[in-house]
Amino acid sequence: MERSLQKQLIEAFLFLKEEPAKLSAIAELLDVTVEEARALIAELQADLDGAARGIRIYEVAGGFQMGTRPELAPYLEAALGEEESGSLSQAAMETLAIIAYKQPVTRMEIESVRGVKCDHVLENLLKRKLIRISGRKEGPGRPLIYTTSPEFLKYFGLKDLNDLPPLSKNQAPEAGEEKAGSEGQKPVPEEQ
Amino acid sequence: MHEAGYTIKLPVFEGPFDLLFHLIKKAEVDIWSVSLAEITEQYLAYLQSMKELNLDIASEFLVMAATLLRLKSKLLLPRPPKPEPDEEEEELFNINSAEELFNRLEEYRLFKETALLLKEKEAEQQKIYLRSTGGQKMMVISRQQSYYFFWEGPHLLSEIMRSLAEAAAAAAMQPTIDTxxxxxxxxxxxxxxxxxxxxxxxxxxxxxxxxxxxxxxxxxxxxxxxxxxxxxxxxxxxxxxxxxxxxxxxxxxxxxxxxx
CATH class of the missing domain: 1.10.10.580 (Structural maintenance of chromosome 1. Chain E)
Structure with a gap:
């Protein structure tokens, strides 16, 4: 099969797919290895970029999916009207962060980190499909356990869970230092 | 409240840990060098101001206040020979030493900051519309409180038709009732x-x-x-x-x- 035809096929396939298409599925479609498929996708991506097209290919949630260019967002927003249900609240973000990094995790475990009840937040995250109940934990009460969903990866534009920003202790200057080493510098006070 | 000529802006806290964390930051000290007595005082003062403003104080904030006071009083009292088994404890704050408290705060801080990183990712991603045919998804909530999603499309309609036909057939099967x-x-x-x-x-x-x-x-x-x-x-x-x-x-x- 000619290379240009292969790329056309990928473009058409991704156009049809509503969910991220797995690399293996694309390779199977073209009857090539996954490495070749990946190279072809990269080439197609370059073609799309070079031709100043309105769409790109995004690698999200373990697959490839077509999407609009970020630069077009302001225009599209106006044209589409208020769509989706908006950004997540701080409470939802904190809860989601705990689930993302500690999963599978129970409600009690989440609440113990946040220090507040989380049932409503969890309810909303479930409704938005960003998390899901993946079973029950063995032990007293057999509590439900929560994990993130593929929708979560799409929502944040992540390839997979390894693509999450690292949860590192030295991001914050004021508390990440060793216990003794912090006399010299003072963190900038934050005005709320 | 229009009788007040000015507005007081109180930051909204996501919970007692969030508030404690804010107080420590305001004191411009390291989490580990904060004095428990000082932070307890500030915490209570904050709750007091919330009360004066007639704000609803979530119960978690009060539980934390009790926890702080208990920790503080523990510091004042001579140590009991062995730790007595704790009486019915609110599990949310099963915290028994200042160190434990600060460990928990530190863990909370970690996720609070990661949440900010996720927020940035969200903003980035919200500029991108992933391909969609604009179909509506339907959500069904079962009695077990779990959520199922179905793609609303032609095949859903045929499914509904089929189940209607089945129901009709079942209704047609008149059972004979014997004694x-x-x-x-x-x-x-x-x-x-x-x-x-x-x-x-x-x-x-x-x-x-x-x-x-x-x-x-x-x-x-x-x-x-x-x-x-x-x-x-x-x-x-x-x-x-x-x-x-x-x-x-x-x-x-x-x-x-x-x-x-």
Whole structure:
């Protein structure tokens, strides 16, 4: 099969797919290895970029999916009207962060980190499909356990869970230092 | 509140940890060098100001206040020879030392900051519209409080049509109602148990139903419940919502034979 035809096929396939298409599925479609498929996708991506097209290919949630260019967002927003249900609240973000990094995790475990009840937040995250109940934990009460969903990866534009920003202790200057080493510098006070 | 000539802006806190974290930051000290007494005082002062402004104080904030006071009083008292078993403790804050408290705060801070990183990712991603055909997804909430999503499209319609047709067919199957004596539960019970023992394996429910008559269904159902209650049979499923299988409870059987 000619290379240009292969790329056309990928473009058409991704156009049809509503969910991220797995690399293996694309390779199977073209009857090539996954490495070749990946190279072809990269080439197609370059073609799309070079031709100043309105769409790109995004690698999200373990697959490839077509999407609009970020630069077009302001225009599209106006044209589409208020769509989706908006950004997540701080409470939802904190809860989601705990689930993302500690999963599978129970409600009690989440609440113990946040220090507040989380049932409503969890309810909303479930409704938005960003998390899901993946079973029950063995032990007293057999509590439900929560994990993130593929929708979560799409929502944040992540390839997979390894693509999450690292949860590192030295991001914050004021508390990440060793216990003794912090006399010299003072963190900038934050005005709320 | 228009009688006040000015507005007071109180930051909104996501919970007691968030508030404590804010107070520590305001004090411009390291989490580890904060004095518990000082932070407790500030915490209580904040709650007081919330009260004066007639704000609802979530119970978690009060529990944390109690926890702080308990920790503080512990510092003042001579240590008991051995830690007494804790009385009924609110599990949310099972915190027994200042160090534990600061450990928990530190963990909270970690996720609070990561949440900010995710927020940035969200903003980035919200500029991108991933391909969608604009179909509506339908959500069904089951009684178990779990959520299922179905793609609303042509095949959903055909599914609805099919289930309607099935319901209509079921309605058409008029059961003849005989007198209850025709199907005594005890007979059914014995026949089910006999069938199970002879077959020597687990059988699906359908194996016991001999006709589609209403009383047959009812007596089979009651007989099975009764057998299960007497622990003579075991009921199980290979997966959630799977078919129900019935098997002889071998332990019970052995018990009976031994007893006999």
């Amino acid at each position: 209850i004596d025709d199907f005594p539960v005890a007979d059914k019970l014995a026949s089910i148990y006999d069938l199970l023992r002879r077959s020597g394996k687990a059988l699906p429910l359908s194996a016991f139903i001999r006709s589609n008559q209403l009383w047959e269904l009812i007596t089979t159902f009651i007989a099975l419940l009764e057998l299960a209650r007497r622990r003579k049979v075991l009921l199980f499923q290979e997966r959630p919502f799977g078919r129900i299988l019935v098997a002889v409870n071998q332990d019970k059987l052995k018990e009976q034979e031994d007893g006999a």
